[in-house]
Amino acid sequence: MTHTIPGARTFLDAGGRAPLRAAARAAFIQALDEGWADPRRLHAEGRQARALLDGARAAIASQLGARTEEVFLSGSHTASLHAAVRGIARGRRRAGRDVVVSAVERAAVLQAADFVVAQPGGAGPGRRVTVAVDAAGRVDAAAMIAALGAPGVALVALQHANGEVGTVQPVAEIAGVARRAGVPLLLDVGASAGHVELPDTWDVLAADPGDWGGPGGLGVLVVRPRVRWSPDWPADDDAWFPGGVSVPTALAAAVALEHAVAERDSTDARRRALVDRIRTTVAATVPDVEVVGDGVGRLPHVVTFSCLYVDGEALVTELDRLGFAVGSGSACTSSALEPSHVLAAMGVLTHGNVRLTLPPSVTDDDVDRFLAVLPGAVRRVRDLLGVGDL
Numbered sequence: 174m175t176h177t178i179p180g181a182r183t184f185l186d187a188g189g190r191a192p193l194r195a196a197a198r199a200a201f202i203q204a205l206d207e208g209w210a211d212p213r214r215l216h217a218e219g220r221q222a223r224a225l226l227d228g229a230r231a232a233i234a235s236q237l238g239a240r241t242e243e244v245f246l247s248g249s250h251t252a253s254l255h256a257a258v259r260g261i262a263r264g265r266r267r268a269g270r271d272v273v274v275s276a277v278e279r280a281a282v283l284q285a286a287d288f289v290v291a292q293p294g295g296a297g298p299g300r301r302v303t304v305a306v307d308a309a310g311r312v313d314a315a316a317m318i319a320a321l322g323a324p325g326v327a328l329v330a331l332q333h334a335n336g337e338v339g340t341v342q343p344v345a346e347i348a349g350v351a352r353r354a355g356v357p358l359l360l361d362v363g364a365s366a367g368h369v370e371l372p373d374t375w376d377v378l379a380a381d382p383g384d385w386g387g388p389g390g391l392g393v394l395v396v397r398p399r400v401r402w403s404p405d406w407p408a409d410d411d412a413w414f415p416g417g418v419s420v421p422t423a424l425a426a427a428v429a430l431e432h433a434v435a436e437r438d439s440t441d442a443r444r445r446a447l448v449d450r451i452r453t454t455v456a457a458t459v460p461d462v463e464v465v466g467d468g469v470g471r472l473p474h475v476v477t478f479s480c481l482y483v484d485g486e487a488l489v490t491e492l493d494r495l496g497f498a499v500g501s502g503s504a505c506t507s508s509a510l511e512p513s514h515v516l517a518a519m520g521v522l523t524h525g526n527v528r529l530t531l532p533p534s535v536t537d538d539d540v541d542r543f544l545a546v547l548p549g550a551v552r553r554v555r556d557l558l559g560v561g562d563l
Contacts (some may be wrong), residue, residue, distance in 0.1 A: 270299025483525025
């Protein structure tokens, strides 16, 4: 069955699944013809597929500041994060069982941490040590440094920037202490790779091609050779992710990343200005609204605000009816539209949440039209809920 989306649409929900870049689409189609064979096979077709796959890994490595042999491809960003937490925690179980995280990490990281610390064996029971954040969503660096310096820590996990509110974390400060303490740092760049320059102070890095305009169904995990790890899954030629990945998908992801990085400076300036306009205009035109996240130390394309006396699902539905695709709730659990654990950790308003992640193709007109309809949409939802006069 074919489903079509009627009318003119404006897509403002590119976090984790941006529109596929034209160059990535072309690379994918070409690789369907040239890289369809099993890259493990020794015949000419298999060797050609292997060459394309190795080329994709080399291109991704170059853009992420890594060596080709450090890059491993998975089936999703979630799979990368799960494998990293599980594999490293198991590999370092003699050093300790605790996993240190910030309160605003992705649900995949928090759930993986809970999973590994509950496993039997090692040096006694483990703990997930959760470090608080401030009202902007920035982790308490001093508290995280103290936590990772305690005895028995296997791993510290930190996002480069929060994909829900855009706030950039103090990675360099924490990474330096982690290195001296001998605790590996897992850095989640799923919301920032391809959008801003990445730090080079990490031991393990997880990136999401879908976020930079590559195809879905692929994740990237980069592991430095110094990191001790041990799989809790069956052995395979592809040690981290048994079975391998689609060659066309990998090539398309690499091409998309190259284009995203090449255009990064120009798209940064334009989208940062648009986000500034959104933050200012929403605060001025929508009553009882809270614009959240750091206004300066942030990603260039992410903005989130919450509206008092508004149901988030109803507001998303009303904006969708008007032709605007936006996000709501936690960026990693938004299909359920549950209250955001990120906003809750920040201590800010969680009701009536709208999250915009602007794709590179966004225009001034897109933003102007959104800002023009938003106050009326909020008012109608409040009226429907019977709270319009509060």
